[in-house]
Amino acid sequence: MNVCVIGTGYVGLPTGVGFAELGNKTICVDKIEEKIAALNDGKITLFEEGLEELFHKNVANGNLKFTTATSEAVPNADIIIIAVGTPPNPATKEADMRYIYEAASEIAEHLSGYTVIATKSTVPVGVGDEVEKIIGGKNPKADFDVVSMPEFLREGFAVYDFFNPDRVVIGTNRDRAKTVIEALYGSYKQKPNILYTSRKSAELIKYASNAFLAVKIHYINEIANLCEKVGANVYEAAKGMGLDSRIGSKFLNPGPGYGGSCFPKDTNALAYLARKANVDLTIVETAIKGNDNRKIDMARRIIDAAKGIAGASIAILGLAFKGGTDDVRESPAIEIIAELLKNGFKIKAYDPKATQSAKAVLGDRIEYAVSVNDAAKDADILVVLTEWEEFKSISLKELQMRTKIIVDLRKTFDKRIAQADGFTYIGIGE
Numbered sequence: 305m306n307v308c309v310i311g312t313g314y315v316g317l318p319t320g321v322g323f324a325e326l327g328n329k330t331i332c333v334d335k336i337e338e339k340i341a342a343l344n345d346g347k348i349t350l351f352e353e354g355l356e357e358l359f360h361k362n363v364a365n366g367n368l369k370f371t372t373a374t375s376e377a378v379p380n381a382d383i384i385i386i387a388v389g390t391p392p393n394p395a396t397k398e399a400d401m402r403y404i405y406e407a408a409s410e411i412a413e414h415l416s417g418y419t420v421i422a423t424k425s426t427v428p429v430g431v432g433d434e435v436e437k438i439i440g441g442k443n444p445k446a447d448f449d450v451v452s453m454p455e456f457l458r459e460g461f462a463v464y465d466f467f468n469p470d471r472v473v474i475g476t477n478r479d480r481a482k483t484v485i486e487a488l489y490g491s492y493k494q495k496p497n498i499l500y501t502s503r504k505s506a507e508l509i510k511y512a513s514n515a516f517l518a519v520k521i522h523y524i525n526e527i528a529n530l531c532e533k534v535g536a537n538v539y540e541a542a543k544g545m546g547l548d549s550r551i552g553s554k555f556l557n558p559g560p561g562y563g564g565s566c567f568p569k570d571t572n573a574l575a576y577l578a579r580k581a582n583v584d585l586t587i588v589e590t591a592i593k594g595n596d597n598r599k600i601d602m603a604r605r606i607i608d609a610a611k612g613i614a615g616a617s618i619a620i621l622g623l624a625f626k627g628g629t630d631d632v633r634e635s636p637a638i639e640i641i642a643e644l645l646k647n648g649f650k651i652k653a654y655d656p657k658a659t660q661s662a663k664a665v666l667g668d669r670i671e672y673a674v675s676v677n678d679a680a681k682d683a684d685i686l687v688v689l690t691e692w693e694e695f696k697s698i699s700l701k702e703l704q705m706r707t708k709i710i711v712d713l714r715k716t717f718d719k720r721i722a723q724a725d726g727f728t729y730i731g732i733g734e
C-alpha cells in the first residue's frame with residue numbers, strides 16, 4: 305500500500321519506519337526542513353531501541369522516503385496518518401489542535417482518489433468531525449474518510465510496540481475505510497485484532513487509558529507516602545496488590561511522579577474536556593495536582609538530605625522522563641533539577657541518551673557527565689531520577705564520592721547493600 309505519515313516525531317517516525325518495514329511504500333512528511341534534511345542524509349533524529357537499523361534498511365530498499373512537500377506525499381497515498389503534536393495550551397491546558405487543523409488543510413488540496421485519513425495524534429473527542437469539515441470545506445470533490453487511529457506505543461519500546469500491539473483501536477463506521485485499514489494491518493505477519501468503535505469513542509479511549517495509568521501511578525505514590533509514615537514497605541505492598549489480576553502489577557512502581565509528553569498533557573486535556581461538559585472528573589483532577597506536588601516533595605527530599613553539607617554538590621543519574629528514550633518533555637528529572645538549582649545546588653548529571661535533549665532545556669545551568677563515575681566523582685549526594693537499566697549494574701563501591709548519600713527515587717539499588725557499602729540510603733516508601 306502507499307502510506308503517508310504526517311509528522312516525524314516520536315510517534316510518526318517509528319510508525320513510518322514500521323509500515324515501510326512491513327513492505328508498504330511509505331513517505332513521511334515534516335514541516336521542519338532540518339529534520340527532513342537529516343533523515344534524507346541518513347541521520348536518525350531521535351532515539352528508539354531498534355529504530356535506526358530498520359530506518360537504514362528501508363531507506364536503502366526504497367520503501368521509506370522523506371519530504372517537506374505535502375503535495376509530493378499526499379496524491380498517491382491510500383492512507384494518510386496524521387501524527388503531529390497536540391501540545392497543551394499554556395493557559396488553559398486544553399489540547400491545542402492547531403497542528404492537526406493545519407495538517408488537515410494542507411492535505412485537503414492534494415487528495416486524489418479515495419483516501420483514508422487516520423488521526424493517530426491524541427485528540428479530544430470531536431476533532432475527527434472537525435478534520436472532516438476542514439477537508440470537505442477546502443476540497444468538496446475529495447473522496448475520503450476520516451478515522452481515529454489512537455496510538456498506544458510506549459516511548460522506549462516504540463518499535464517493539466509497533467510490531468506487537470496490545471490492541472489496535474479504529475474509530476470508524478465506514479466499510480470502505482475498514483477495507484483499507486484491514487489491508488494495512490494485513491501487512492503484519494500476524495494481523496492484530498482490531499477493535500472498531502465510533503470515531504468519538506476511539507478518541508476517548510486514548511485519553512481515558514492514559515488518565516487511568518496516570519491515576520494508578522499517583523495512587524501508588526500516595527500509598528508510598530503512607531507506607532513511610534506507618535512503617536510498611538511499598539514494594540511489598542505493590543507486589544501483593546499486583547498479584548490480584550483485577551489490579552495487575554504494572555504501573556505500581558512508586559517514583560518521582562509521572563512525566564513525558566503524554567500523561568501530563570493528556571490528563572489535563574481530559575480534565576478540560578470534562579469541565580467543559582460539566583462532568584466531574586475529580587479523580588483525574590486530584591492526580592494532576594498530586595503529581596505536580598510530588599516533584600516538589602521529591603526535590604525537598606534531596607534538599608533535606610543535603611542539610612549540614614556546606615556547598616553540597618549533587619550527582620544526578622537520569623534526565624529522560626523514563627528509561628529507553630532521549631525524550632525530556634515534562635521529565636520529573638528536569639523539574640526536580642530546576643527546583644534544586646533554585647536552592648543553589650551545584651549539579652552534574654549523566655543520562656545514557658538524553659544529554660543533548662536536556663541541554664536544549666537546561667543549557668549550561670548544570671554540568672553534564674560522560675559516565676556514572678564522572679557524575680559521582682566528588683559529589684555529596686547521588687540522586688537517581690530515571691530508571692535506566694544501565695544504572696542497575698552500578699558498583700557503588702567504585703564511586704569516588706565526597707559524601708556517601710544516595711537518594712534513590714527509582715528503586716535502583718538495594719537499600720541493605722547500599723548501607724553495607726557505607727551509604728546513607730534514602731528511598732521511597734520503605
Ligand code: NAD
Nearest residue numbers: 311312313314315334335387388389390403407425426455
Ligand atoms: P513530536 O512533537 O515528537 O512530533 C510531531 C512532529 O509533527 C514534529 O516533528 C512537527 O514538526 C511535525 N508537524 C507539525 N505540524 C506538521 C505539519 N502540518 N506537517 C508536517 N509535520 C508537522 O510529537 P509526538 O511525541 O510524536 O506526538 C505526536 C502525537 O502522538 C501527539 O498527539 C501525542 O499526544 C500522540 N502520542 C504520543 C506518544 C508518545 O509516546 N510520544 C504516544 C501516543 C500518542
